Amino acid sequence: MRKPLTHLVLLIVALLAGDSVAQSGGELRFCLRSEPKTLNPLLMSDDSSETIRYLTGGVLLRVNRLTQDLEPELATAWKLTNAGKTITFKLRENLRFSDGTTFSADDVAYTIQQLMDPAVHSPSGDAFRSGEGKVQTQALANNRIAITFSAPIAGLDKLFDQVAIISAKSPQKEMAVLGPYYVAENKAGAYLILKRNPNYWKRDSTGRPLPYIDAIRLDIQQNRDIEMLRLVRGEIDFINSLDAEYFDSVMSENPTMAHDAGASLDAEFMWFNQVPSSPLPSYKKTWFTSTNFRRAISEAINRDDLARIAFRGRARPAVGPISPANKFWFNSKLQPHPFDQKSALQRLSLDGFHLQNGALRDREGHVVEFSIITNSGNKYRERMATMIQQDLTAIGIKLNVVTLDFPSLIERMTRTFDYEACLLGLVNNELDPNSQMNVWLSSAENHQWNPSQKTPATPWEAEIDKLMRAQASTLNAAKRKEFVDKVQQIAWEQEPFIYLVNKNALSAVSPSLHNAHPVVLRPQVYWNIDQLSLGAEVARNR
Amino acid sequence: MKWARSIAIVFLVVVSAACLLADFVAPASYAHQFRDVPAAAPSHQHLLGTDDLGRDRFSRVLYGTRVSLLLAPAAALLSTLLAALIGGIAGFGGGWLQRFVMAATDLFLSLPWLFLLITVRALLPLNVSPEVSVMVTFALLGCLGWAGAARVICADARSLSQSDFILLARASGSSGFRLLWRHLVPNLKPILYAQFWISVPVFILTEANLGILGLGVAEPLPSWGSLLRELESFSTIALQAWQFAPLLLFIATVSSFHLVLTKEELAA
Numbered sequence: 001m002r003k004p005l006t007h008l009v010l011l012i013v014a015l016l017a018g019d020s021v022a023q024s025g026g027e028l029r030f031c032l033r034s035e036p037k038t039l040n041p042l043l044m045s046d047d048s049s050e051t052i053r054y055l056t057g058g059v060l061l062r063v064n065r066l067t068q069d070l071e072p073e074l075a076t077a078w079k080l081t082n083a084g085k086t087i088t089f090k091l092r093e094n095l096r097f098s099d100g101t102t103f104s105a106d107d108v109a110y111t112i113q114q115l116m117d118p119a120v121h122s123p124s125g126d127a128f129r130s131g132e133g134k135v136q137t138q139a140l141a142n143n144r145i146a147i148t149f150s151a152p153i154a155g156l157d158k159l160f161d162q163v164a165i166i167s168a169k170s171p172q173k174e175m176a177v178l179g180p181y182y183v184a185e186n187k188a189g190a191y192l193i194l195k196r197n198p199n200y201w202k203r204d205s206t207g208r209p210l211p212y213i214d215a216i217r218l219d220i221q222q223n224r225d226i227e228m229l230r231l232v233r234g235e236i237d238f239i240n241s242l243d244a245e246y247f248d249s250v251m252s253e254n255p256t257m258a259h260d261a262g263a264s265l266d267a268e269f270m271w272f273n274q275v276p277s278s279p280l281p282s283y284k285k286t287w288f289t290s291t292n293f294r295r296a297i298s299e300a301i302n303r304d305d306l307a308r309i310a311f312r313g314r315a316r317p318a319v320g321p322i323s324p325a326n327k328f329w330f331n332s333k334l335q336p337h338p339f340d341q342k343s344a345l346q347r348l349s350l351d352g353f354h355l356q357n358g359a360l361r362d363r364e365g366h367v368v369e370f371s372i373i374t375n376s377g378n379k380y381r382e383r384m385a386t387m388i389q390q391d392l393t394a395i396g397i398k399l400n401v402v403t404l405d406f407p408s409l410i411e412r413m414t415r416t417f418d419y420e421a422c423l424l425g426l427v428n429n430e431l432d433p434n435s436q437m438n439v440w441l442s443s444a445e446n447h448q449w450n451p452s453q454k455t456p457a458t459p460w461e462a463e464i465d466k467l468m469r470a471q472a473s474t475l476n477a478a479k480r481k482e483f484v485d486k487v488q489q490i491a492w493e494q495e496p497f498i499y500l501v502n503k504n505a506l507s508a509v510s511p512s513l514h515n516a517h518p519v520v521l522r523p524q525v526y527w528n529i530d531q532l533s534l535g536a537e538v539a540r541n542r
Numbered sequence: 543m544k545w546a547r548s549i550a551i552v553f554l555v556v557v558s559a560a561c562l563l564a565d566f567v568a569p570a571s572y573a574h575q576f577r578d579v580p581a582a583a584p585s586h587q588h589l590l591g592t593d594d595l596g597r598d599r600f601s602r603v604l605y606g607t608r609v610s611l612l613l614a615p616a617a618a619l620l621s622t623l624l625a626a627l628i629g630g631i632a633g634f635g636g637g638w639l640q641r642f643v644m645a646a647t648d649l650f651l652s653l654p655w656l657f658l659l660i661t662v663r664a665l666l667p668l669n670v671s672p673e674v675s676v677m678v679t680f681a682l683l684g685c686l687g688w689a690g691a692a693r694v695i696c697a698d699a700r701s702l703s704q705s706d707f708i709l710l711a712r713a714s715g716s717s718g719f720r721l722l723w724r725h726l727v728p729n730l731k732p733i734l735y736a737q738f739w740i741s742v743p744v745f746i747l748t749e750a751n752l753g754i755l756g757l758g759v760a761e762p763l764p765s766w767g768s769l770l771r772e773l774e775s776f777s778t779i780a781l782q783a784w785q786f787a788p789l790l791l792f793i794a795t796v797s798s799f800h801l802v803l804t805k806e807e808l809a810a
Contacts, residue, residue: 309580309595371668379771383595386761390575400669401761408664419668 024212026539028513028532029236031221035189040174041164042115045123048220054523055194055216057164058178060089060108061157065519065527068327068431070158074103074165074178074201084152084475091143096199097167097176105139110168112137112147124162127435128153154472154480155432180211180530192218202530211530213539231257237513237534238525242506244314244380250508257508259518259525263316264505265323265428268384269497270372270421272297274450276457278417283366287351288420289458294495295337296347300395301388302339307501310383314506318499320488321440325502325520326431329481331488337495341395348395360396369398370420373412376403384500385423413448422448425503429522433471433484440468440487449496460494512538550801557795561608568601573762583784590787593772597762603788606764610746611795613680618741620684625691626727626734632692633699634722644696650689658686659752672763679758683745691737698733702726739803743796750792766792 036048041057044050060075072078075089095103115125116135128135133150140146153159170176175183180202181194194216202210219236221227228246230236232253242250250258272288273280280288287293303317317336322329345355352363360368372388374381385401392399404412412419428435438444442453442461456462464487471483491497505520512535518524526532534542560567569587570576576588576596584591590599632643662682670678702708703726711725750767752758759765769788 305577309575309577369669373668382761386595387575389762390573400671402668403760404664405660408660411664 024514024533024539025214026534027215027217027542028213028534029217029219029542030238030240030526031219031227031230031236032192033220033222035220036192039183039186041166041177042111042120042122042124042174051218051523052183052192052194053164054179055181055526055529056177056179056183056197058103059161059164060091061160063158063161063431063521065521065523066517068521070161075160078157080156080475082148084154084156085150086146086148087156088140088144088146091145092201093143095178095201097170097172097178098182098197098199099167099170099172099176100199101167101170101176103165103167103178104142105145107165107168108145108147109137109139111163111165114166115163127159127162128156152473152475153434154474155434158432181216184215189220191220194218200530204531212533231508231510234510234512234538236510237538238507238509238516240507240523240525242508244312244504244506247314247506247508248312254511256511259507259509259516260314261505261507261518261520261524263323263325263502264520265325265431266425266503267318267321267323267428267499268315268381268423268425268501268503269318269499270388270423271449271497272421273417273419274457274496275417276450278419280420283362283364284370284420287362287368287370290351291494292347292351293353294498296344296353296395297392297397298337298495298498299340299347300344300397301391301498301500303336303500304339305391306384306387310380310387311501311503314504315501316504318502320492320499321436321497322433322484322488323428323502325505328477329431329433329484331485333485334488334492336499337492341391344395355396358396359398367398368396369400371400371402372421372423373402373404373409373419374423375406375409380503381423381425388423414445414451423500431521433468433480433487437468437472440464440491458494460490461496464490511535546801550798553794553798554802557607557791558611561604561611564601564604564608568598568604570598570601572597572602572605572764574598581782583782591782591784599784599787602764602769603791606766606769606788607791607795609676609759609763610749610766613676614742614745614749615738617680617684617687617745618738620681621687621741621745622691622734622738624685624688625695625737626730628688629692629695630699630722630726630730633696633701634703634726636700636703640696640700644693647689647692647696651693655686655748656751659683670760672760675760676758676763676765679749679752680745683748687741687745687748691741694737695730695733698730699726702729736803739799743799746792746796 032048032051034046034048036052037046038044038049039052041053044053059073061070061078062073063069064071074095075091077090079088080086081088089108091103091105091108097103112135114120115122116128128149135150136148138146138148149156165178166174167176177197180197180200182197183192184195185193196211196214200210204210224246227236227239228249231239247258247260272294274285274289276285278285307313307315307317316324319334319336320331322331324330348360353360353368362368372385374385382401382403389399389401413422438446439448441447442450442456442465445451447453450457453461456465467483467487471480474480474483505518505524507518507524509516509518509525514533514535515528515531516525517528519527521527569589574597576592576598578596579588579592580596581594582588582592582596588598588600590603593599593602628643628647632640659682666678708721708725711721716725746766749758749765750770752767758767761768766788770792772785773789
């Protein structure tokens, strides 16, 4: 009698489990905001193309979007040697691409050679270009490969999260994939259909092949209102990334669909133009290069109000260049600058600023008035600028808000330097601080407040240069963290960028989509695509 | 339709008076952010609720109407005068002058206005007050909006210059500026009025479009363009019917401008 009873229990457990994973099949549907510019995983740089890469590409290692830890995928083990220049992978065996071609170390070698070929211009390859000289690949066996770079690359292993392996031998070239889905149909400008890769290697804990869902339909839809309507009607299953207003709209429609994963890696910030050759009057240059002035402006801004009102509570006051969402790299000793207008006025008085008839004047009697530019059409930035305008009025500063079309904004920021302050945001996909090297090095073009310096203009910029280079050439994670913490500390004290808020990662997921656990890292909703399943009724009808 | 015209005139007078007296009528400053009550529903304190930043919407509607309703007619007057000057001279002169001016007008009409406005806006100094910014915006609209009207006026002036009474005036020794000023311009008046009244709503709409693109009047000064921007996302406004107040006022005002025109002016 014990055996049938065990079978019965197993059957009940399977049925219950079946409800949570909903034996699925069917077609998952969601929208892309634009047409993918390319389907070649090595050339992808836009959001839509990266979505396709994530859904179709097989990678050696994957950053788990929930835990933010690196996990084995096509590689079962890896080791860094030769002072961080060489990484050796042990590969899974008996795997096949979607077209049936076998997978081996030769495919990894081919992918890396293509990735690093200057003629290919791979955006993913840029992160691996640490120094002069070629990358060497050596297939040690069918399932072992060593890749040697010309110089050490900090955080090298995590970079492989972005490298989809392509086949060296497949007649389908890069369309043969190792990921859970392959591109079955691409109707330019209208939709893409992805189908389940029959040779995908992963299985669930019960031994069932993954992914659960048979196909994915990606409709190209720019209009967010239409996307929202389609979600509400049940025509699509989720919206990966939502604005605060749309999020509220989803909340009022069906609260169970709305998911707020908390502060994301993205930051909104403002900065003052500190370029010595800019066409600004010298007294304004003196203001903007003063740490006291920048700190005073920062303290006069009510970040809590920005988060509460401009982002409807769907943002957090920002601390610095690394968001609290970045679990390992964030310097948890730092707090957002408090809103304190008295302290702001005290700081200003240290530099000779004083209030006269309600207007702040500098030591020479100039009225403190400046403009802040931001890109037109971004209502959140326009709202923040308008709120900052009122906050600064309270300490006697007149702020003029100017919205410009993006090309004009970039022209002023990067060529003419004819602006005073700028309010923009940074979309950050990478956890590793190495991805911010192009911002924090004083010689970098994206060192926005004073780009492309021949030698660091200030001692603290020289210190940041030293620390950023040190962290980039150190393999010891704890030591790197120490350096990066110090950089955050300096950025917090000097405020070349006045960080305002970190937007929350917002998404909407239909109740018919099971196992979805939206997170802050991209792609927020479908990071565990092979685990997602559709409710029985939806799966049947699609 | 006389009654409709009368209602339109009364409506425009009431709206104009309300916005001119905004300093006394408005319950709050158009710029002040009541941060404790953002996006609030209508109440005794805020008759039309507050906008996303907590600013009193009724006050912003009043001041925004003042901006749009004062400056749009000013821009319309400027463009009508330019059109009268250019079109009138071309039509009166005729021949190669008319062909040359009309070719230039056609070229001007083919220019992409929006990009031109965006470019000019980007070239303006950054530290200008919202008041200067709004005047520059409407001055630009006035300077760019003459071409269509000039074509109509040119055709009418050409027809008038070949009419019997002009021939009689010439025969009586009238010529040059006197002929133009005493005989031609008075007969162009109906068409000039019509062009003026038609231009007013066109400029209001253009400023609203620029506002929707974020290129119109600078914050915190309101205009109909910036007020209508609140409505750009359909999904987020469905539950807040009072947000439509600026749109209704805008439609009513633009419609009133059209109703004000007489049959003759409409025919012109």
